[in-house]
Amino acid sequence: MSQRLRFYDSLLAWHLKEYRQMAFVSGPRQVGKTTVCEGTADVCWNWDNTDDRRLMLSGPSVMADKMGIGQLREKPPVVAFDELHKYSKWKTLLKGFFDTYGKKIKVVVTGSSRLDVFRRGGDSLMGRYLLYRMHPWSVAECLHTDMPANPVRLPKNVTDADWDALWAHGGFPEPFLKRDARFTRRWNTLRQEQLSREDLREVSQLQDLGTVEVLVQLLAERSSQQLVYANLASEIGVSVNTIKRWVDLLGRLHYGFLVRPWFKNINKALRKEPKWFLRDWSGIEDVGARAETFAACHLLKAVEGWTDMGLGRFELYYLRDKMKREVDFLVTRDRKPWFLAEVKHSETTISPALGYFQRETKAAHAFQVVLDMPYVNADCFKESAPVVVPARTLFSQLL
Structure with a gap:
């Protein structure tokens, strides 16, 4: 390696x-x-x-x-x-x-x-x-290792080898750089066992680690889905407050993270249910869930990195209302909506929800981000109306 x-x-x-x-x-x-x-x-x-x-x-x-x-x-x-x-x-x-x-x-x-x-x-x-x-490797980090002066960079094409390795093996350094399918599978298994056997014991006084391990398995299967705490509590047989504490603990240990709904100025917006994402997308079988998790990890790395460097206050949300209109992600800049991102694996027909929520939020940009689409050498952030963009292009401009 x-x-x-x-x-x-x-x-x-x-x-x-x-x-x-x-x-x-x-x-x-x-x-x-x-x-x-x-x-x-x-x-x-x-x-x-x-x-x-x-x-x-x-x-x-x-x-x-x-x-x-x-x-x-x-x-x-x-x-x-x-x-x-x-x-x-x-x-x-x-x-x-x-x-x-x-x-x-x-x-x-x-x-x-x-x-x-x-x-x-x-x-x-x-x-x-x-x-x-600190986050795993991303598209932009494959291209740039210097400090950015501004949040958005000019687009640059990532190599096919790096792109394929990110998608297949995730962004954690060892599997990403080794690029061996057998190693990646074993690495993923050992990492989850380490979480259950070592990390949870070291940072908590949990008495029922076996039940927490069941929750870990359930969450491993539900990346990119909304978390309904009451349903999880019923499945596992514990209280809602216990589920909330355990999910928070798993977030603190970087097993996954929550993206909460944005509801300011949105008519009949959902306010409670967060979406759950794993930190590592490489073991997710469903292509749609994998694509959305891949995008979520890239966007989280960007908003946290920009904030840590003092370039502004950036945060990540999603949008959904009671009419079931939804956009996967909203990035805010200094508490104001900045850009929307709806993630698809291959669909290039623009989602009607993008235009609707852009009007509601007054976000400057609205992207339909397509994973299975070739790189285009054009600045995504010069577009104001909803537009289909390759993931390879957009993510190259982030962090």
Whole structure:
């Protein structure tokens, strides 16, 4: 498996140059956090390594001595703390270290949860860190690894090899770069087992892990579908509030994510039921659900990345009303509708709902995004009326 430079290498280097705050890098297991941080940091200490753990528990002064803080340097050394959130007092440890040595050292912290799962002691790190949410490979990252000046780039054609690998193997680095069907299937199985056997035990006090595993299996089959909590509760035999807590926990562990309905200025819009999406589309059998999940992951990466870089406040929603008109996605920019995206695998007849909801929301753009359509060298964002666009073109312009 060959290594390739990632966008997050540039992002982290930019942060360390521009800001004094610690960089928190959050994302799913095996998304590449440790690889990127090791490439940037002078030293990386992993909580799962017993020698590193003993060093970190020795206190700030011992860690500073290990880093050679007293030595003359051209620039401050960079230390990365990996999986530190597994320590119950991780915030206190970081606060003491950063407050004492923050002017002489740069700090990166990574975690496979959202780094807010553990809330003991309150938010004592306020003002001391900036968060960056790391995602798997995307079409745009296959084409660009530099920092964008604006949210939207000019279109560029991704290679057939990268496009096919993304669709078949997903965007997680190992299966995406290895491109072996047997490995991808085994990798997917092991990753789901790791979620059930390790991650849930580490971050929760759940007593009924067997029932949660049933929920995980159900959600694996329902990517891109609306979640009706009452129906899930009835299927599993637990309360609605329990289902909500468990779904929230699975989101915090990056197993999947929710997209909520947009209802401002929409007559008879749905307000409650979110849609559920897996973080990895490679194991989804249904072509339509796979295409929508593929698009959802690309759009989520874009809105979270743009927000983390300070380019604005971007969020992802979907649209549906009681007349059953629906558009798969709405991206907002600074709380105002920006563009709509209806995802199809091969259908090129424009959905009537696109025009209807564009008029209702006053969004600047409305795209029917077709996965099975060749690249077109034209800027999607120069179009204002509803238009059919290739996924290869639109996603190349994002992040």
